[in-house]
Amino acid sequence: MRRLLFLSSWLVLTLVTLPASGQQIKNELLNHPAPYLALHGDDPVAWQKWNADTVDMSRDSGKILYLSVGYFSCHWCHVMQRESYQNDDVADFLNEHFVSVKIDRELEAALDKRLMNFAQRTLGRGGWPLNVFLTPDGQPIYALLYMRQPEFLQTLTRLQSVWENDRDRVLGLIRAENQVEFSAPSSELNPTAIAALLQTAAPGILSRADTLAGGFGQNNKFPSAPQMEYLLDVYAENPSPDLEDFLRTTLDSMANLGMQDHLVGGFFRYTVDVNWETPHFEKMLYDNANLANLYRRAADVLNNSAYLKVSTDTLDFMKQRMWHEEGALVSAFSAVDEAGEEGGNYLWTNEELRAILSEDEFEMAVFLFGLREQNELPAGNQPRKIYTVPEYARARSLDESEVDARYASMLEKMIRARDSRPLPVDDKLLAGWNGLALFSYAEAARSLNRDDYRRDALALRDYIFRELWQDGRLIRSRVKGNVLGSASIEDYAYVARGMWSLAQLTGDQADYDRMEEVVRKGWALFYRDNGWYEEDGSLLAPPTPTDMIADGSSASPSGILAQYTLMLAQHLNDPDMRKQAISAINRGDRVLRQAPFWYVSQLKALQVALETEG
DSSP states (O other): HHHHHHHHHHHHOOOOOOOOOOOOOOOOOOTTSSOOOOHHTTTOOOOSSSSSHHHHHHOOOOEEEEEHHHHHTHHHHHHHHHIIIIIIIHHHHHHHHHEEEETTTTHHHHHHHHHHHHHHHHOOOOSSSEEEEEEESOOOOEEOOOOHHHHEEEEEEEHHHHHHHHHHHHHHHHHHHHHOOOOOSSSOOHHHHHHHHHHHHHHHTTBBBBBTOBBBBBSOOOHHHHHHHHHHHHHHHSSOOOHHHHHHHHHHHHHHHHTTTTTTOOOEESSSEEEEEEEEEEEEEEHHHHHHHHHHHHHHHHHHHHHHHHHHHHHHIIIIIIOTTTTOOOOESSSSSSOBTTTTTBBOOOHHHHHHHHHHHHHHHHHHHHHOOOOOTTTTOOOOSOHHHHHHHHHTOOOHHHHHHHHHHHHHHHHHHHHSOOOOOOOOHHHHHHHHHHHHHHHHHHHHHHHHHHHHHHOOOOHIIIIIEEETTSEEETTTTTTOOOOOOHHHHHHHHHHHHHHHHHOHHHHHHHHHHHHHHHHHHHHEETOOBSSSSOSOOOOOOBSSOOSSOOOOOOHHHHHHHHHHHHHHHOOHHHHHHHHHHTSSSHHHHGGGGGGHHHHHHHHHHHTTTO
């Protein structure tokens, strides 16, 4: 690690004169079917597609590969495009000295994760846009996130000079860093050790909790759905007032403040402040699928009907707003509107509201949503659920039925006006994310006895196995009929979990058979004796395996695949399948003790192993 950090710092600090060479190549992204990549089709940067020909171009020319990863609904990705990639000086330098590739992280999830791991190790943080420079044989040498245009061009100049003048030293440091030792897994359970580990996990997770505002950390606030679900399970087994207070505070804040869209439903990605007030306004399918399930589970564990309404409202939002005519759910709505305004679709000025609402309705909107006299953001104010309709009725000494009618009228007018604002959509239909949605609909259908959610789950199953399962393998995505991207372990894990839940719902052996096919192929592609791999092959240098994959915005795919393999092994009475899963989950004991927050899915897999024993 010290070598890697030294390499990263040394590359940026070195500066000498550059040679020049000039091979003219063109931007390959014009009219690309993926919305994010198409956005860059008019850049003067000669963006290349991510494929073997592009890697060969780098190797043949000896130029550094520049991989710039972003996604359609990413605010800072749009900013860096305006400032740098549409700047002629930057474009000329990139085109002359680098082979530049623009990548949609949602199409290349495994590649994105691999590059993000490198960024986090060298920078101490991650995010998008994620920009990584690699040698022509695919070894990462430097990473940066969003950077203003002058600093970015200066960094390009420094990197190019180091590559031209001290290449051997760069390659030597990389070779030394890439020496890896592997752990030897055991296929035997140690119930005593597992029980001791599980006993200390919840306190370790809660050590990161914000007990005042809810959530985790003291900066941006993310939903942290895997950790919240784990703590709900802990509370269900062993209730405690402190844990209950934390869970309710977090769930209430996410539902009532800036995380949720209070007009049509659905959750935003995260908030930029510690108190859940101001979101980044992108809406992602995976967040909404995960949070729909989290709130359904919370309604049961915490006996709170309001949480159940959040869950069903979110599922209904997904069906009404994200369902594509081809039969699955789109991946995201943009954080910026068509004019490039952050949150422009969701924010209101008082002048806009006065123009569409009656005086009584305007006064109600200001009261209920806590709208301010002065705009809090450039595009206006964001509605938050500060008061309920009954509280408004009591405050104004009005009959609740009258207030309900006024509220319905107000909401209808606001929704109609907002629907007239164009909202850019990323219409990729992704296997793994639709697997998450399949799980949430199937679980809701089972627990709530809802035929409509059952139909939605069946429709997603049919789409996945009609369009995304080909020749015994998953494909990552369809976009406007085009097959795009590379399926990764997350696609197999999330589809397998969704199919298990659906099979439990339908009792149909064919659904168990489909789930088994996905599970077995997932293990064949992504697990070896030396650990987990997130990608099936690579255009870069051979990937490094890992003992376990960390939880992120969604649950760890290795943890999920292990959990549901254990359940399937019990269903099939297959000891060899169980033995393979046990070997995988016995890895990483030291990391689990030190950093349980990032590995709750692995902890859950250990628990499932105990529950399915015998």
